[in-house]
Amino acid sequence: MDIKVYIVLLNYNNSQDSIECLESILKLQYFNYQVIVIDNSETLQYIEELQSWAEGNVMLQETSFKDILYPLEKKPLKFLSISEKDFLLESRNEKIIFVKAEENKGFAAGNNVALKYILNQNDFDSCIWILNNDTIIEKNSLSDIIEEIQKQNDSKTNIIYGTPLIEYENPEIVQSIGGWYNTKTGLTKHVGEGILIKEAILKFEKIVEKTDYPVGASMIIKYRDLESIGLLSEDYFLFFEEIDWISRAKKINGGVKMLPVFGIYHKQGNSTKSKIKKKKSEFIDLISMKSRITFAKKYNRKNLGFIYLSILTLTIGNRIRQGNFKVIPKILKVIFDTKK
Structure with a gap:
């Protein structure tokens, strides 16, 4: 039987990206999953828009990814909308859960709301996929991720997995295969950025040798490894959570493993609104x-x-x-x- 996968999305002052991501998730050929959307927004507007979409009242706006997203049957979905406090009290069976966070304390803290809940489920064979809400995924992406993880040496523990990210606006181009940390300057950069997917596939093993951490837009961890490594560090509001996680994994003989799954398209900068006229805010x-x-x-x-x-x-x-x-x-x- 397929293992259960918890897919965790973080939503902030935006519903359209999350809806597009959710629509791609609903077309997955892997069915044993549960989606947890943590809403960090400043008002109730965006979680209400997500609820309205799940009820079948909001249609997805025009997108260039019709081959991935359409046709999708429009009907009410089995979902739950709940406060953070009530969410953590007991197990939930709905396919999609919208959770209103008590306050926006950043990327790590938002995702940790879901991770705390998952740890309480004692679902020891499960996996968790932390996925940016400004991504869309191909229908075979989760099946390929689980297949690749199951190929790994079972004796290896405390591993955090990542996948390449493809440019949403230019789907022939790799956005990143992972991240590299410069110990002298403390700066990071994407590995494999700008190369063609065909080249990335051919040279994948060579490229990932330079990878220090997975980019946080797509990270996978086994339940048992999450127990060992712990939650994301809330010392950061944004950025460096991934490499901090990897650094803690390395302290207990773990590390990072990049998976050759090229089915995740990322609108870089949308989740943080960091691209403003091509400059950081x-x-x-x-x-x-x-x-x-x-x-x-x-x-x-x-x-x-x-x-x-x-x-x-x-x-x-x-x-x-x-x-x-x-x-x-x-x-x-x-x-x-x-x-x-």
Whole structure:
């Protein structure tokens, strides 16, 4: 029998991306799953829109992925909408569960609401798929993920799996196969970004040698490994949660494993709204810098001085060249606040 997979989505001030993602999930050829959508939005508007969609009252807007998403029979779905407090009290059987978070405490904390619930189910053979709501997935993607995981050496434990991400707007191109961490600067970058899918498939094993962590838009973990490694660290509001998770796994002889499953399309930046005229918003810029320092203080202290120097020279220098002088005092505040 197929193992159960909990699919976890985080929704923030947006229902349309989540609806598109959910519609692709409903077309999966793997049927033993439950979807948990944690809504971190500031108002009730977006969870109400999700409920209305599940009731069959809201149609998906026009999309270029008709081959993946259509035709989808429109009918009321078996779903539950519930508060975070009540959600954690008992087991739920509905195929789709919408959970209104008590407050928005970031990516890790939002996903942890679902992970805490899953750990309480004692479903020891299950898997958890943390999936960005601004993705869509091909119908065979989950079957392929489970097949690849089952091929792995059963003696290996404390593994966090990831999948490549494909550009939503250019589905011939890889967005990332994973992430790489520069220990000297504390910066990260996508591995395999911009190459053709055909090339990525041919060179997959070589490419993943450079991968330090899976990109958080698509991460899979076995229930038993989640028990061992623990929840996502809430030391971060956004960014670096994935590499922190991997770093903790490595401390108990675990690590990362990238799976050659090319069926996840990602609208990069939509879930954080980080693309504004191709520039990061100030909030995202500062929060990523804070997370960069927080991670280094935990796992890369020997290079912390280099990282501060990189921010004081390269980062501030770039903002000066951009004419963005008003952000410089805020960058300095992040540095001095994190030094405390």
